[in-house]
Amino acid sequence: MTRGSESGTLSTRPNDERYDPQRVEMKWYERWQQDASLYAAEPDSTKKKYYVLEMLPYPSGALHMGHVRNYAIGDALARYMWMNGYNVLHPMGWDSFGLPAENAAIQNNTPPRQWTLNNIANMKAQMKRLGFAYDWMREVTTCLPDYYRWNQWFFLKLFEQGLAYRKKSKVNWCPSCATVLANEQVVNGCCWRHEDTVVEQRELEQWFVRTTKYADELLRDLDELDGWPEKVRTMQRNWIGRSEGTLVDFKLDYGENHKGYGPGGSTIKVFTTRVDTIFGATSVQLAPEHPIVKDLATADPDLRAKVDQLISEQRKARETGDIGEIEKHGVFTGRYATNPFNSESIPVWVANYILMDYGTGAIMSVPAHDERDYEFAKKYNLEIRLVILPISTDLEETVAEPLLPYVGHDGMLINSGRYTGSECADAIKAMSAYAEENKFGKATVTYRLKDWGISRQRYWGTPIPMLYCEKDGIVAVPEKDLPVILPENVDITLTGGSPLGRVPEFVNATCPKCGGPARRETDTMDTFVDSSWYFYRYTDAHNDRAPFDGKTAQYWFPIDQYIGGVEHAILHLIYSRFWTKFMRDLGMITNDEPVERLFTQGMVIKDGAKMSKSLGNVVSPDEMVARYGADAARLNSLFAAPPDRDLDWQDSGVEGIQRFLGRVYRFIVRNASTANSAAPPTELPPQARSIQRKLHQTIKRVSDDFQGRWHFNTCVSAIMELVNTLYGAEEAIAQKLIPASFLAEVQRDLVLLLAPFAPYLAHELWEMLGEKGNLLKAAWPKYDAELAKEEELEIPVQVNGKLRSRIVVSADATEETVVARALADEKTRAAIAGKQIVKKIYVPGKLLNIVVK
């Protein structure tokens, strides 16, 4: 393909009307390169601010079409807001810590830092070539010390507040590498580098952030985020998973060979949302990993073998995602526990369907009123005791025994001692209160959301600024000693232990308290820490005394519009919301939420499938830019589908877009010379009037979409229609039937409308029209409803709902006129001939329906 060079030679011919995107785009690219402050923004109290942000990319090496789409949307919005007089902040940065850099280092023998910075340089160049209007002076690169030192600073604050703590937690361990693996490095339960080595679970002390402290607020504030997609809010609600219930203590009975209780204690704490069914509990079920199970198994080798079996089975099912589908089964421990409500001794079982990491890892099993318990009880012939009768409006049904299991909440208790006769909701309250009074339980709230484990046993991340001193224990690195620099030249290709642990200069430190020797923490932070607050750093990117200045952040925040992929709907956006609340409580900021409006764009797919190297359907932005130009690549990603839907990329579509851009270019090349700056006459001839009408309709459609549904595909269609109208008027233009001053105005507005979507071409044409000022500072065209109004309308005439004719009437025609005209219309008359008119329905300006019989 040599389209570029071919047309490049042609373009040297004078008066050439062929649009050569490479020539035009390179000209502006050079100019834009020369002014680093072109898109700079500073707080300005005289202007309304607008903070538009696209999610920062991981510098994987090159942009993909998904990035292009994401940034094309954000860039269009930023440019539109600029043209509407806003003080726009539109920054970009790099989420540049993380595992791929280490993988690349292992595969290509390039240090992670070098690999990452090379990728950033390449992707930044791609972004510039695509013409995205970022304020590069605020660029944030998370893997550099001037950024990650503030991660460390925040960690110290979390630690001070008791929001960072250490706890034992499981990690994936590869015995062959003798190192920890990330979840994505575990393939089919084996190590990614040693396909025949089964990954083990090991318990390590790790750092956690107490996100659960804000669980309730994170959930509650979702109701206020009405600028967010409902889908994302629902996903976050489910993720937080608030559940109201009751904790009840079941005392473990003494066994026959009782030798005292183990570390697990003598009380089985059970969490239930249905304490009202507790008289129907016929067993207690424990998670295989429950501490009491461990105690019981110690004295019972047979039980121990069975429990180990359950544990490994659960783990496997969890890895393959089959958990939830495996058949329920379990084993009786031989022991009993007492139901505190009726003092009944019921058997204690261990079951594979009980999860240690939800609730208390133990349940009371009520087979009559829980599907899972029912299934389990059926299998092992456990007693199924009905304690709730459904209340139905149908009196006969109330008496009838329900189909088991009955899990409804509209019920009345039976066989439940003093609670018999209560309704479920009342019983739950009364029974929880009774448990609390008698100190064997209480009403409580459980969350699915867990504290955030941020330790990573990896090299390429922010070092956790903590020390271990033999004398003073865990000691924080003093603020003045930050940053703890991540050492370079670390050979991460070696196996065995944590990479930082092999660097003596890093590990060996001095205790700030006693001055004695201390060992440095060798874990690094999860990269979600970096992305949880980076958008605040953009507001004050070069501050070396604080993460950012509070006043400056207050000017820009919250982010007015955040745009990115839905894959970040949960983790990134929950952690970001948490971080904002934490910083607010530190007094650093005043906003409760970081993001006012969120937009999640659809994926870019090709041939119906996600683009991937293995499928060979990857479209490279570089190739698109080389073949069609940046404007065409961007415009096509806006035109081919509405932004919230998946986009099936088709190269033929870009060709069409390129044709369209050429059409705009040629029209203006041909007609720009006739332009002049005189005000157009107030009375326009009919041909000009119809162009004017179309123009104002187009301005309205494009402006409305920016403010409303963001269907940029229809914006582009509207502009295409306007251009088609102009081509249709070329003869009239040639015959000088269109006033030159009016034609100039139309061309000017056309270029302005195009500017958010195709900035290169728009700038070129702006100059061609003789405009000297910066296009971004030019005012967005205003539409005039009067001028957009049609003078004549074509009214469809239906007879009994079927289209029979169309009549043309003036726009201000009354209903009587329309009906009269319709009845005079030959086709309409034919359709109603011989029938009686029952009713006439006229929708003003839209349609007339005549009902006959």
Next chain:
RNA sequence: GCCGGGAUGGCGAAACUGGCAGACGCAGCGGACUUAAAAUCCGCAGGGCCGAAAGGCCUGUGGGGGUUCGAUUCCCCCUCCCGGCACCA
């Protein structure tokens, strides 16, 4: 299993509040320009039937039912596709 989103010409899609289904674009066909091609410009185009033609009739938005003068749009039932969650007690 639960929660979202979706299904409209050969293809991407449009129809925003119940009012002309298919705007705009791609691919296609025809014409103009050209020695020819490319590029460009103009025109046609859901499907079926009738007609030499102009035109006319029927039908059509995943399937079935309903509400309505009128349904791609609202209600009920069903099928398929995509995404998320999933033994959450």
